[in-house]
Amino acid sequence: MTTPARATGARPDDSPGDLFNPACPTRQVLDRLSGKWESMLIKVLAGAAPGEVRFAELRRRVSGISQKMLSQTLRSLERDGLVARRVEPTVPPAVHYSLTPLGLSLDGPLDVLRQWAERHVVEIETARTRYDEA
Amino acid sequence: MTTPARATGARPDDSPGDLFNPACPTRQVLDRLSGKWESMLIKVLAGAAPGEVRFAELRRRVSGISQKMLSQTLRSLERDGLVARRVEPTVPPAVHYSLTPLGLSLDGPLDVLRQWAERHVVEIETARTRYDEA
DNA sequence: CTGTATCCACTCAGATACTG
DNA sequence: CAGTATCTGAGTGGATACAG
Numbered sequence: 001m002t003t004p005a006r007a008t009g010a011r012p013d014d015s016p017g018d019l020f021n022p023a024c025p026t027r028q029v030l031d032r033l034s035g036k037w038e039s040m041l042i043k044v045l046a047g048a049a050p051g052e053v054r055f056a057e058l059r060r061r062v063s064g065i066s067q068k069m070l071s072q073t074l075r076s077l078e079r080d081g082l083v084a085r086r087v088e089p090t091v092p093p094a095v096h097y098s099l100t101p102l103g104l105s106l107d108g109p110l111d112v113l114r115q116w117a118e119r120h121v122v123e124i125e126t127a128r129t130r131y132d133e134a
Numbered sequence: 135m136t137t138p139a140r141a142t143g144a145r146p147d148d149s150p151g152d153l154f155n156p157a158c159p160t161r162q163v164l165d166r167l168s169g170k171w172e173s174m175l176i177k178v179l180a181g182a183a184p185g186e187v188r189f190a191e192l193r194r195r196v197s198g199i200s201q202k203m204l205s206q207t208l209r210s211l212e213r214d215g216l217v218a219r220r221v222e223p224t225v226p227p228a229v230h231y232s233l234t235p236l237g238l239s240l241d242g243p244l245d246v247l248r249q250w251a252e253r254h255v256v257e258i259e260t261a262r263t264r265y266d267e268a
Numbered sequence: 269c270t271g272t273a274t275c276c277a278c279t280c281a282g283a284t285a286c287t288g
Numbered sequence: 289c290a291g292t293a294t295c296t297g298a299g300t301g302g303a304t305a306c307a308g
């Protein structure tokens with residue numbers, strides 16, 4: 001994702017109604033959430049809040065995710081300050097993940113979207129079917 | 135994206151807290167919005183609602199988008215019943231796009247996310263910088 | 269247990285050129 | 289004007305193997 005530095009340069013880019021300039025905050029957040037697992041991870045962690053969840057347990061809760069994507073997604077979430085990581089220096093190590101206050105504050109907005117989704121999936125699927133028939 | 139039919143099959147997949155099964159509506163909606171342009175297009179069209187916007191005008195309003203991505207994104211949005219397309223049979227043809235009631239109803243939830251984004255971008259950027267330094 | 273490294277397939281997104 | 293077709297590079301995500 002990583003905000004593309006203005007694409008072509010075809011136009012000098014000073015259009016009035018340009019939502020693309022300057023680097024739209026919404027874009028950045030949406031990009032962050034646009035991955036395949038980000039939003040699910042936040043929901044799972046929010047569901048466990050304020051408790052911590054270990055790596056293996058997360059893997060179980062978000063079934064279908066690969067080890068790679070789990071650690072990759074967690075790292076990106078941690079980088080953005082949405083997820084906290086705590087390592088217990090035992091052998092073998094136990095790593096606990098939890099939502100930061102910032103991460104937790106995102107769950108509300110995400111939930112609004114979730115509710116919209118649940119209310120309208122059928123409509124969308126209907127529209128899709130109708131479109132594909134034509 | 136297209137919901138991946140349960141990945142590996144490693145586990146019989148009947149975990150209790152499994153958000154992945156059955157095909158989560160949230161996932162589908164988030165997937166729909168996860169593209170680079172989808173949410174921006176909805177915002178632009180919502181800003182013009184209930185008016186219609188022509189193809190070329192959209193291209194101007196969402197600067198940086200290529201012709202290909204614009205038509206591609208509009209088609210997927212139309213397919214899902216979020217966007218309406220009206221062709222005026224003149225020569226050359228004039229095509230008008232607008233949000234359907236369904237599409238319009240999505241603008242609210244999206245706006246919640248936008249507001250969250252605007253309130254917290256700085257925090258996120260700070261966290262990111264701090265993480266990258268370590 | 270909790271990752272990282274590597275390889276590979278697939279999709280996304282942009283550039284360019286062409287059509288009704 | 290409003291697209292479609294094609295080519296290409298970059299990014300995403302999965303499988304597998306290996307490491308602290």
